[in-house]
Amino acid sequence: xxxxxxxxxxxxxxxxxxxxxxxxxxxxxxxxxxxxxxxxxxxxxxxxxxxxxxxxxxxxxxxxxxxxxxxxxxxxxxxxxxxxxxxxxxxxxxxxxxxxxxxxxxxxxxxxxxxxxxxxxxxxxxxxxxxxxxxxxxxxxxxxxxxxxxxxxxxxxxxxxxxxxxxxxxxxxxxxxxxxxxxxxxxxxxxxxxxxxxxxxxxxxxxxxxxxxxxxxxxxxxxxxxxxxxxxxxxxxxxxxxxxxxxxxxxxxxxxxxxxxxxxxxxxxxxxxxxxxxxxxxxxxxxxxxxxxxxxxxxxxxxxxxxxxxxxxxxxxxxxxxxxxxxxxxxxxxxxxxxxxxxxxxxxxxxxxxxxxxxxxxxxxxxxxxxxxxxxxxxxxxxxxxxxxxxxxxxxxxxxxxxxxxxxxxxxxxxxxxxxxxxxxxxxxxxxxxxxxxxxxxxxxxxxxxxxxxxxxxxxxxxxxxxxxxxxxxxxxxxxxxxxxxxxxxxxxxxxxxxxxxxxxxxxxxxxxxxxxxxxxxxxxxxxxxxxxxxxxxxxxxxxxxxxxxxxxxxxxxxxxxxxxxxxxxxxxxxxxxxxxxxxxxxxxxxxxxxxxxxxxxxxxxxxxxxxxxxxxxxxxxxxxxxxxxxxxxxxxxxxxxxxxxxxxxxxxxxxxxxxxxxxxxxxxxxxxxxxxxxxxxxxxxxxxxxxxxxxxxxxxxxxxxxxxxxxxxxxxxxxxxxxxxxxxxxxxxxxxxxxxxxxxxxxxxxxxxxxxxxxxxxxxxxxxxxxxxxxxxxxxxxxxxxxx
Numbered sequence: 170x171x172x173x174x175x176x177x178x179x180x181x182x183x184x185x186x187x188x189x190x191x192x193x194x195x196x197x198x199x200x201x202x203x204x205x206x207x208x209x210x211x212x213x214x215x216x217x218x219x220x221x222x223x224x225x226x227x228x229x230x231x232x233x234x235x236x237x238x239x240x241x242x243x244x245x246x247x248x249x250x251x252x253x254x255x256x257x258x259x260x261x262x263x264x265x266x267x268x269x270x271x272x273x274x275x276x277x278x279x280x281x282x283x284x285x286x287x288x289x290x291x292x293x294x295x296x297x298x299x300x301x302x303x304x305x306x307x308x309x310x311x312x313x314x315x316x317x318x319x320x321x322x323x324x325x326x327x328x329x330x331x332x333x334x335x336x337x338x339x340x341x342x343x344x345x346x347x348x349x350x351x352x353x354x355x356x357x358x359x360x361x362x363x364x365x366x367x368x369x370x371x372x373x374x375x376x377x378x379x380x381x382x383x384x385x386x387x388x389x390x391x392x393x394x395x396x397x398x399x400x401x402x403x404x405x406x407x408x409x410x411x412x413x414x415x416x417x418x419x420x421x422x423x424x425x426x427x428x429x430x431x432x433x434x435x436x437x438x439x440x441x442x443x444x445x446x447x448x449x450x451x452x453x454x455x456x457x458x459x460x461x462x463x464x465x466x467x468x469x470x471x472x473x474x475x476x477x478x479x480x481x482x483x484x485x486x487x488x489x490x491x492x493x494x495x496x497x498x499x500x501x502x503x504x505x506x507x508x509x510x511x512x513x514x515x516x517x518x519x520x521x522x523x524x525x526x527x528x529x530x531x532x533x534x535x536x537x538x539x540x541x542x543x544x545x546x547x548x549x550x551x552x553x554x555x556x557x558x559x560x561x562x563x564x565x566x567x568x569x570x571x572x573x574x575x576x577x578x579x580x581x582x583x584x585x586x587x588x589x590x591x592x593x594x595x596x597x598x599x600x601x602x603x604x605x606x607x608x609x610x611x612x613x614x615x616x617x618x619x620x621x622x623x624x625x626x627x628x629x630x631x632x633x634x635x636x637x638x639x640x641x642x643x644x645x646x647x648x649x650x651x652x653x654x655x656x657x658x659x660x661x662x663x664x665x666x667x668x669x670x671x672x673x674x675x676x677x678x679x680x681x682x683x684x685x686x687x688x689x690x691x692x693x694x695x696x697x698x699x700x701x702x703x704x705x706x707x708x709x710x711x712x713x714x715x716x717x718x719x720x721x722x723x724x725x726x727x728x729x730x731x732x733x734x735x736x737x738x739x740x741x742x743x744x745x746x747x748x749x750x751x752x753x754x755x756x757x758x759x760x761x762x763x764x765x766x767x768x769x770x771x772x773x774x775x776x777x778x779x780x781x782x783x784x785x786x787x788x789x790x791x792x793x794x795x796x797x798x799x800x801x802x803x804x805x806x807x808x809x810x811x812x813x814x815x816x817x818x819x820x821x822x823x824x825x826x827x828x829x830x831x832x833x834x835x836x837x838x839x840x841x842x843x844x845x846x847x848x849x850x851x852x853x854x855x856x857x858x859x860x861x862x863x864x865x866x867x868x869x870x871x872x873x874x875x876x877x878x879x880x881x882x883x884x885x886x887x888x889x890x891x892x893x894x895x896x897x898x899x900x901x902x903x904x905x906x907x908x909x910x911x912x913x914x915x916x917x918x919x920x921x922x923x924x925x926x927x928x929x930x931x932x933x934x935x936x937x938x939x940x941x942x943x944x945x946x947x948x949x950x951x952x953x954x955x956x957x958x
Contacts, residue, residue: 234645234647237623240623240624240625240626241610241613241614241623243626244606244609244610244613244624244625244626244642245604245606245607245609245610246606247606247626247640248604248605248606248609248640248657248659248725248730248731249604249605249606249607249725249730249731249795250606250725250728250730251724251725251726251727252727252728254640257626257628258628258629258637259628266630266631267631268630268631268632269630269631269632269633269698270282270632270633270698271330271334271632271633271634271635272330272633272654272656272674272675272699272715273630273633273698273699273700274286274330274697274698274699275694275697275698276289276697277330278632280342280343280345280346281346282346283331283334283343283346283347283349283350284346284349284350286327286350286697287327287331287349287350287353287354290323290324290326290327290354291353291354291357293323294320294323294324294357297316297319297320297323298320298361298364298366298367300316301313301316301317301320301366301367301370302364302366302367302369302370304316304370304374307377307379307380307383310370310373310374310377310380311374311380311383311384313370313371313374313392314371314374314384314388314389314391314392314395314758315388315681315758317367317371317391317395318391318678318758318759318760319684319759321759321760322676322678322759324354324357324358325675325676325759326675326697327350327351327353327354328351328354328355329672329673329674329675329676330347330350330674330675331347331348331350331351331354332347332351332672333672333674333717334347334635335347335348335351336666336670336672337635337658337665337666337717337719338635339635339636339662339664339665340635343635362402362404362415363404363411363415365404365405367399367404368396368399368400368404368405371392371395371396371399372396374392375392375393375396385757386923387756387757387758387761387923388758390761390922390923390924391758391760391761391923394529394760394761394922395760397528397529398529400517401517401525401528401529402414403516403517406516406517410516413516414513414516417509417512417513417516418513420509421506421509421510421513424502424505424506424509425506425876425877427502428499428502428503428506428873428875428876429873429876429877431499431502432468432495432499432870432871432873433495433496433498433499434467434468434491434492434494434495434496434871435491435494435495435496435497435867436467436491436494437466437467437468438464438465438466438467439464439465439467439487439488439491440462440463440464440465441462441463441465441484442461442462442463443458443461443462443463444461445479445481445484446463446475446479446481446484447479447480447481448478448479448480448481449474449475449478449479450474450478453471453474457471465488467488467491467492468492468871472488472491472492473579475488476488476489476492476576476579476580477579477580477582477583478580478583479580482569482574482576482577485576485577485580486574486576488576489575489576489863490576490863490865490866493575493863493866493867493868493871494865494866494867494868495867495868495869495870495871496870499870500846500847500867500869500870503846503869503870503875504839504844504845504846506875506876507522507834507835507839507844507846507875508839508840508844510522510835510839510879511835511837511839511840512840513525515840520836520837521535521835521836521837522835522879522880523535523538523832523835523836523880526835526879526880526881527880527881529767530767530768530769530881530884531767531769531770531887531925531926531927531942532769532883532887532942532947533942533943534944535832535835535836535880536944537942537943537944537947538828538832538880538883538947539829539832540944540945540947540948540951541883541887541947541948541950541951542825542828542829542832542883542886542951543948543951544947544948544949544950544951544952544954545825545886545890545951545954545957546822546825546829546857546951547951548951548952548953548954548955548957549818549821549822549825549954549955549957550822552818553818553819553821553822553859554859555818556815556816556818556819557573557819557859557860559585560573560577560578560581560582560585560816561573563581563584563585564577564581572861573860574860574861574863575860575861575862575863576863578819578860582815582816582819585815585816586812586815586816589811589812589815598805599734599735599801599805599806599809600732600733600734600735601732601794601795601796602792602793602794602795602800602801603732603733603734603735603737603738603792604730604731604732604733604795605659605722605725605730605731605732605733606730606731607791607792607793607795608733608738608741608791609624609657609741610791611787611788611790611791611792612624612741612742612745614790614791615781615787615790615905616749618790618905618906618907618910619905619906619907619909619910619911619913619914620646620749620753620910620911620914621646621647621648621907622644622645622646622647622652622752622753623644623645624642624643624644624655625642625643625644625645626640626641626642626643627641627642627643628641629641634656634658635658636658636662638658638659638660638662638724639656639657639658640656640657640659641654641655641656641657642654642655642656642657643700644752646705648705649704649705650702650705651700651702651713652702652713652714652752652753653677653700653713653714653715653716653748653751653752654700654713654714654715654716655716655717655718655748655752656674656715656716656717656718657718658717658718658719658720659718659719659720659721659722659731660720660721660722660723660724660731661721661722661723661724665719665721666719666721667721668719668721669719669720669721669740669741669743669744670718670719670744671716671717671718671719671744671747671748671775672716672717672718672719673714673715673716673747673751673763673764674715674716674717675699675712675714675715676712676714676751676759676762676763676765677711677712677713677714677751677754677756677759677762677763678711678712678757678758678759678762679709679710679711679757679758680695680696680701680710680711680712685710695710696710696712699712699713699715700712700713700715701713714751714752714754714762714763716748716751716752718741718744718745718748720737720740720741720744722737729795730795732795735806735809735810736813738782739779739782739783742778742779742781742782743775743776743778743779743782744775745775745778746774746775746776746777746778746779747764747771747774747775749774749778749918750763750764750771750774750775750918750921751763751764753914753918753919754918754919754920754921755919755920756919756920756921756922756923758923760922761920761921761922761923762921762922763921764921765921765922766920766921766922766926767922767926768878768881768884769881769883769884769887769888769926770888770922770926770929771884771888772884772885772888772889772892773888773891773892773895773917773926774917774918776885776888776889776892777892777895777896777900779892780892780893780896780900780901781900781904783810784901784904785803786903786904786905787904787905788801788803788806789801790905817957818957819859821886821954821957822857822858822859823858824885824886825857825886826853826854826857826858827872827874827882828882828883828886829853829857830849830850830853830869830872831872831874831875831878831879831880831881831882831883832880832883833849833852833853834846834849834869834875835879835880846867846869847867847869850866850867850868850869851864886954887950889954889957890950890951890953890954890957891930891950891953893953893954893956893957894934894950894953895913895930895933895934897956898934899912899913899933899934900913912933913933915932916929916932916933917929917930917932917933925940925942926942927939927940927941927942927946928940
C-alpha cells in the first residue's frame, strides 16, 4: 500500500520511543521467525454468555438472507473472543483430519509442494508459449489474447502466492520453498521477455480486422495493454539494442535495491551535552546518555523525538541538518540510478523515464502530471499559508523573533498539537468503541448497505491457513452468490512483519470449458483446488479472487477484545477498500481484474473508504462500547480528528513538493554532464516550500520512493483529490444509500482495469467533459484538491 509520509511530529510519542529503545536493548532477536462452520458457531454462541448481553440487540444490518443475523453476530465474536474462536476451529484442529494445502491449493501442503506447483506451472506455460508462437490461422490468432491472459494468470498464480507466503509464513522451510518458486518464475519471465514470437503473433492478430471482430471488449482491451507492455519492455528492439536493454534493466534493479536498503546520512551520530536537551523526555535522554554526553543517531525515532521536543534551537538546527543530509555515496547511487533509467527510456524512443512510465497511466504524460501538481499547489496554498502563519505566530508569542526555520516546524507543531489535546479523554477511551470484531462487523454492514454483499465466517480446513489466528471470510452477494474469499491475518506474533498490507493472492478470471476439460484429462482441477464458483445467471465458472489482509493488532486477552485506535480503524478501512475493488470486479480476464489497473487509479477505492471511516452515519452502524454497548460519543472523535488534521494542509504541501521533485528527476536532465540532484532538490524546495531551504542539505537521498514509484509519486495525491470529489458529490449526503453504492460499483469497481479511469470517473460524477483525460482534465482534478486538508 502506497501511503503518504506522516509528518515527523506525529510519528512517535516519547512513551513509544522509550519502549522501542528498551526492545532494542532487551529483545534483539525480536524479528527472527520462530520455527468450525458458522452454523456450528451460532449454536455455541447461543449456549454461552459471550461479551455484553446487550450487544446482540443492536443490529442495524440489512438481513436479506435467513441466517444473515447469525452470521453478523458470529463475525464480531470470532475476532473479539479468543475462547470462542478456539471452539470455531474444532475441525481444523483435529490432527486426524485430512490436510489441504494453503488457500486450499492442493499442492501447497509442504515445501516440496511449492517446487511441484512451480514445476507443473512452468510445463503448462511453456506449452502455451509454443501454442501462441505457432498460431497461424485466424481461428488460432483469435485465441491469442485468451492464451496470453492464461499465460499471465499461470505465472501470477505462483508469483503472487509465493510473494505473499515468503513475506508472511512463519515456517522457514516453507518460506525458502516459496522463494525458490518465486525465483523460478522470474527467471522464466526473463526468458519470455526475449521471446519475440509472442509479440509478433499478438501484432499480427491486432493488425487483422477479421480477428479483431471476434474479440470481446475485455479481450480487445487486454490485447492493447499487452502490446503496449511488450513495446515498453523493448521486445521489438534490434538484437544489439535489446542486449543493452537487458543490461540496463539488471543494473537498475541492483542500483535501486542499494538505494533503498543502504541509505545512510553523512553524519551517523551527533553528540551533545545532556544539559542542552531540555524539553526532551528525561527517560529517553537517560537511555542515550553516557558520562554526561548524549549520543543521538541522526536518522530515526530518537532524532525525530528531539526535533519535536528540544528547546534549544541550535541543537535542533544541528540535528535537522544532519537528519536531512545524505551521504555522498548515497547521492552517487541515486544519480547513477536516474541516469540509467533515462538511458533505458531513450532506447525505446522516449525523451525521459517519466514519459516512458506515464504513457499507460491516467496522466499519460509528464506535462499532464505537472498541470495537476501546479493546480494542486495553487489550490493548497491558502490553507498551507494559514498553518505556516499560525506556527510563526506561536514562535513569536514565545518572544523569539524571526521567521519559522525548517528546524522549528516540528517543535512548534508539537506544541500546537499538545495544546489542543483533550486531557479529560484519552485515545484509549475512544478505542473502547472500536473492538476489532465490531469494526469487521461494521465493514460487512456497510458493504451490505452499499453493494449487497456481506462477510460470512467460515472455518478453514486443516492446513488451509498459515497460522491458527487467521480468519477466513467468504464474501457473498445477494444477487451473485459467492464472489470472493478473504483471509484475515490481523493479530501480532513473533517474526511477523508489522506493516499493514493487502495481497491479491489470486485474481478473478473466467475459466473456459476447454481448460476444465484439459485439467480433467490430467486428473487435475482447473482452479488448483482454490475457491471458484459459477456466476449467477450463467453457466460460466470463475476463479474467485483470493485476498489476504495483514495487520499487527494486539491479540484479544481472555474475554477482553482487541481495541483499535482510530488510526488503526482507518487503516483497516483503507486495506478493505483495495479488497472490495477485487471483490466487485466483473471482468473475465486476469490482466484487468480488480486492482490490476493504472497505478494512478488503484488507490481510489481505498482512499475513499477512509472517508467512510470518519462519517458519523457509517460509524453508527457499529461503533459501540465493547462492554456497555453505549454508542460512540462522536464529539469526542471529532475533537481527536481536529487535532490530527491540525496541519494537514502543510503535510499535503510537503507531499506536493516530493511529487514535483520526483517529476523533475525523471526528465532528460540526468543525462546532462553537470546534473546535480542536490541542485534540483534545492530549486524545487525554494520554489514550493513555505519554509526557507536549509543550505547544504541533500534529503533526496532518503526518498526511497524515487525507486519504487519513479515518476508516479503524484498518484496518491491524485487519488486523494478524486476520492474527496467522489465522496462529496456521490456519498456525503447519504453515505449508506444503495443507489450511490451501485452507481460507484457499476461505474468504477466492476471494471478493474478494463475501462479507462477517466471514463469511470466521468460516469460516476456525470462529467462527460473529462472522459478523455488530458492536461485540462488533470488541471481540473488539481483544482478539486482545494478542499484537501
